[in-house]
Amino acid sequence: MTSLADFSNTFSDSVRKVVAGIPTGKVATYGQVAELAGRPRAARAVGMVMRTNKDTKAVPCHRVVGSNGALTGYAYGSGVTTKKQMLQKEGVAFRGERADLAVSQWQPKIQK
């Protein structure tokens, strides 16, 4: 296997698997998740999967932020407010209303 999506057959499953691999205290961008899922240009579709995702316990969709670290949408709680609170509570570095990607962006293992 060369990527986290090798065990998935559909795009949504790949996305879920990638997001599920994000460790606590770290965040990934939609573009990053899309790339790991096998569709480097499907950042929007990733958002759709999160939106339709019902397994929030298995898939920490709140750890997925915009390319600039901005928190975009959240289908649960009070939206981005709840999302931000959870990320901060998990130890993610924040800079104003945006996650500090320079410090807390998830760095997937390229080799293993």
Place this chain on the structure above:
DNA sequence: AGATTGACCGTGT
């Protein structure tokens, strides 16, 4: 099956 929408991203002004 076709058209529209959406939790995006990159680039230009």
Place this chain on the structure above:
DNA sequence: GACACGGCCAATC
């Protein structure tokens, strides 16, 4: 740094 435009992909109506 903020606003505007276009492109890409998949789910939903």
